[in-house]
Amino acid sequence: MQRTELLPPTDVWLLVRALPVPLQGATQRLADALAEIHGPRFAVWHTNEFVFGVHQGRLFLRTLGGAEVPAPKVVLIRQTPGSMHYDREVTLLRHLERMGATLVNPLAAHLLCRNKVWQTQELALAGLPVPDTLSYGTAPLEGVVRTTGLDTPCVVKSVTGHKGKQVFLAPDTHLLRGIAGALAQETPHLFQEYVSHSHGRDLRLIVVDGETVGAAVRTARNGGLASNIGQGGSATICPGEFPEAEALAVRAAEAMGLAIAGVDLLFASEDAFTVCEVNAVPGWRPQMTAVVPAVTACVGRRLKAADESAGRPLPEPTTP
Numbered sequence: 001m002q003r004t005e006l007l008p009p010t011d012v013w014l015l016v017r018a019l020p021v022p023l024q025g026a027t028q029r030l031a032d033a034l035a036e037i038h039g040p041r042f043a044v045w046h047t048n049e050f051v052f053g054v055h056q057g058r059l060f061l062r063t064l065g066g067a068e069v070p071a072p073k074v075v076l077i078r079q080t081p082g083s084m085h086y087d088r089e090v091t092l093l094r095h096l097e098r099m100g101a102t103l104v105n106p107l108a109a110h111l112l113c114r115n116k117v118w119q120t121q122e123l124a125l126a127g128l129p130v131p132d133t134l135s136y137g138t139a140p141l142e143g144v145v146r147t148t149g150l151d152t153p154c155v156v157k158s159v160t161g162h163k164g165k166q167v168f169l170a171p172d173t174h175l176l177r178g179i180a181g182a183l184a185q186e187t188p189h190l191f192q193e194y195v196s197h198s199h200g201r202d203l204r205l206i207v208v209d210g211e212t213v214g215a216a217v218r219t220a221r222n223g224g225l226a227s228n229i230g231q232g233g234s235a236t237i238c239p240g241e242f243p244e245a246e247a248l249a250v251r252a253a254e255a256m257g258l259a260i261a262g263v264d265l266l267f268a269s270e271d272a273f274t275v276c277e278v279n280a281v282p283g284w285r286p287q288m289t290a291v292v293p294a295v296t297a298c299v300g301r302r303l304k305a306a307d308e309s310a311g312r313p314l315p316e317p318t319t320p
């Protein structure tokens with residue numbers, strides 16, 4: 001192979017999905033804050049800018065243009081795991097991790113979060129409350145919707161859905177069986193206990209390194225089920241208003257191995273919660289001003305640990 005140009009090392013990366021998708025609000029705010037703190041030690045990369053592999057027994061990473069890219073120390077991932085392909089983005093993340101980079105969140109945690117059934121398995125095993133959930137591997141969907149123990153009304157979700165796009169309420173068995181044929185077959189679905197007290201409403205908590213740093217009650221538009229902002233929902237910021245929910249969110253993030261998490265809780269009653277789902281790449285409202293400093297501090301701690309383990313302590317990053 002031809003000798004290649006070597007790019008100067010950058011220690012902290014923000015890794016975002018393939019171009020030409022522009023940076024979304026929360027991601028742009030993070031990019032600005034990290035650039036301010038780390039200056040030339042920081043870079044934003046898109047997943048489609050690289051080729052990677054092994055050359056003479058050594059793992060390498062290059063730009064498409066052929067420049068050799070030294071592995072970063074810390075990579076903050078800003079692509080939702082549900083939209084990642086195993087043999088594409090996941091392989092790139094794995095390559096970075098095997099080259100010695102610290103991923104935030106760790107790849108194993110992203111993979112856990114990628115599938116809503118994997119999540120409920122982990123949360124239940126950690127002793128955390130989750131709605132009763134039924135799913136399947138290769139059983140035929142037409143048979144699954146007729147199985148005993150599948151009660152209605154129930155909430156139907158794609159196991160890799162996100163942004164409230166593939167979530168709906170099946171009010172009765174007749175309707176559920178009727179629509180089964182219309183559900184996409186490539187990805188399995190799950191059928192979940194309908195938490196009626198929470199209809200059109202959830203509590204979104206942002207957890208960073210074991211602390212809740214953002215909280216909002218989200219309410220659906222027009223009486224719909226899914227309260228996601230992407231579906232037209234509105235958010236009311238409520239830090240400190242639900243301390244038990246904040247503590248539950250911290251435990252949920254911990255059970256999933258996430259340093260940064262967006263935890264969606266359902267209101268089982270006005271003061272009891274159950275975990276709806278955990279997001280590895282959460283968005284948040286601009287009014288949640290504690291989130292960006294918490295994430296940059298989390299990245300700073302990983303960078304410090306990487307520098308220390310390499311035996312090369314570098315100067316503390318300057319705060320803006």
Ligand SMILES: Nc1ncnc2c1ncn2[C@@H]1O[C@H](COP(=O)(O)OP(=O)(O)O)[C@@H](O)[C@H]1O
Pocket residue numbers: 131155157161162163164165166167192193194195196198199200201202225226227228264266276277
């Ligand atoms: N079991 C349920 N009972 C009542 N509402 C639910 C239930 N599951 C989800 N929802 C509503 O739908 C929204 C989206 O569901 P969620 O599992 O978080 O999927 P997504 O990944 O698409 O955000 C939730 O925020 C909540 O408002």
Ligand SMILES: [Mg+2]
Pocket residue numbers: 163164228264277
């Ligand atoms: Mg959600």
